[in-house]
Amino acid sequence: MRTVMISLVAALALSACGGGEPEAPAVTDPVPEPAAAPEPAAPPPLADARVGTMNLMCGGESFRVAFLDTHAAIVSADGASTVELPVLPAGPTSEPGVTVYSDGMQQFAKSGGMDTPTVIRYAKARMAWQDCAIAQN
Numbered sequence: 001m002r003t004v005m006i007s008l009v010a011a012l013a014l015s016a017c018g019g020g021e022p023e024a025p026a027v028t029d030p031v032p033e034p035a036a037a038p039e040p041a042a043p044p045p046l047a048d049a050r051v052g053t054m055n056l057m058c059g060g061e062s063f064r065v066a067f068l069d070t071h072a073a074i075v076s077a078d079g080a081s082t083v084e085l086p087v088l089p090a091g092p093t094s095e096p097g098v099t100v101y102s103d104g105m106q107q108f109a110k111s112g113g114m115d116t117p118t119v120i121r122y123a124k125a126r127m128a129w130q131d132c133a134i135a136q137n
Contacts, residue, residue, distance in 0.1 A: 055135035058122035063132075065108060065120075072101035072108050108132075 053075055056063045064075040073082040085101035085108065094100070098111040105125060112118040120132040 054120075056120060056122070056132040057135065058120075058132035059130035061122075063122070067099075067101070067108075067110050072110075 053064045053066045066073045072085045075082050085103045088100045088102050098109050101108045107123050109121045121129040122132050123129045
């Protein structure tokens with residue numbers, strides 16, 4: 001009797017685990033492959049980076065920079081790419097009237113404008129601030 005019970009329990013366990021005949025796969029319509037996406041074109045240079053770009057000479061390095069409300073866009077020499085430096089929020093030790101743009105590796109500080117002369121300074125990594133000369137076109 002014990003052997004019969006064990007055999008019965010084993011048979012029930014196998015049938016519960018799918019020990020029966022395998023089902024035939026359902027016949028479905030073949031799924032069409034999605035069309036290949038067109039290759040993305042290189043993004044155009046930022047329109048706002050070309051408008052109002054200043055040519056700067058800072059400590060022997062030349063830059064083309066557009067200062068915007070939220071970031072400074074440094075335009076590459078060929079105009080094809082930009083590096084964006086976000087505006088740093090003013091803190092308790094910030095100079096009043098100075099906007100600092102930084103990505104942690106390089107930074108620009110801009111002050112003045114409108115009715116006062118624009119002063120731009122530049123620093124890379126931990127070097128001291130250097131005044132920048134704005135090129136006159």
